[in-house]
Amino acid sequence: MTTAAEPNPDAALSPTAPHDPFAALAPALEKLAAAVGPEGEGFTVERFRDNLRVRVHPTRLLNALTTLKTQDGFAMLAELGATDYLGYPGRPATAPRFEVHYVLRDLDENRMIIVKTGVDDPDPALPSVTHLWRGADWMEREVFDLFGITFLNHPDLRRILLPDEFESYPLRKDYPLRGRGERHNLPRITRAES
Numbered sequence: 475m476t477t478a479a480e481p482n483p484d485a486a487l488s489p490t491a492p493h494d495p496f497a498a499l500a501p502a503l504e505k506l507a508a509a510v511g512p513e514g515e516g517f518t519v520e521r522f523r524d525n526l527r528v529r530v531h532p533t534r535l536l537n538a539l540t541t542l543k544t545q546d547g548f549a550m551l552a553e554l555g556a557t558d559y560l561g562y563p564g565r566p567a568t569a570p571r572f573e574v575h576y577v578l579r580d581l582d583e584n585r586m587i588i589v590k591t592g593v594d595d596p597d598p599a600l601p602s603v604t605h606l607w608r609g610a611d612w613m614e615r616e617v618f619d620l621f622g623i624t625f626l627n628h629p630d631l632r633r634i635l636l637p638d639e640f641e642s643y644p645l646r647k648d649y650p651l652r653g654r655g656e657r658h659n660l661p662r663i664t665r666a667e668s
Contacts, residue, residue: 495524498585502546503528509541510534527588535591536601539576543606548578548587551603554613556621560647570594572623576603593623602628620645 503513506528510516516534520527530538542548557573559565570592578587593600602625603610614625615634622643625631633640642649 496521496526498583499526499587502542502548502585502587505541505545506538509545510538525586525588527590529590529592532591532593532600535589536603538589539578539603539606542578542587542589547580547582548585550579550581551576551607551610551613552579552586553577554603554610554617556617556623556645558621558645558647572598572621574600574617574623597624598622599624599626601626602631604629619643622646 503519506517507513510530511534513519517528517530517538520529528538554574554576556575558571559569559573560571572593572595574591574593576589578589579585591600598621600623602614604614604625605627611629612634614628615631617623618625618628618631619633619635620643632638636644
């Protein structure tokens with residue numbers, strides 16, 4: 475009679491190789507280096523906890539994102555957002571005011587990479603990625619609506635949350651929090667009129 479093997483109580487205590495969360499992203503960095511230039515020149519890498527963040531120059535952004543999608547399986551754009559660093563403590567004066575980030579997912583390999591780029595005033599603009607990810611359409615419109623960052627060659631770049639006549643960008647750090655801001659310049663509509 476055959477019996478099932480009994481579990482080894484020492485197996486749970488045996489040392490294993492430490493888990494490297496960035497090992498699975500090494501091929502992506504190699505392909506990125508081939509497309510936009512070597513690390514340090516074409517892009518820089520930041521590792522934070524289990525997130526890999528790649529920072530590229532705006533002129534190399536489209537090439538980097540295209541490479542990650544078409545050559546390395548990052549088929550999903552999970553998030554596209556922006557940050558305004560105006561007056562941020564400790565930030566170099568030469569750093570761009572705005573940072574736009576793209577969170578890419580490879581669902582087959584369960585990998586994630588964050589691509590960041592900077593844009594500056596007075597007319598922040600980046601190329602649109604709607605031809606790569608159709609879902610970028612509304613994400614880019616939201617960033618445009620709230621930060622005023624233009625996405626060049628976007629098929630329908632207009633406000634998505636605020637009224638068309640709204641003239642400012644409320645997520646910018648210089649947007650007035652008190653007093654008479656842009657919201658007071660809009661016509662007042664009562665419930666009966668709506």
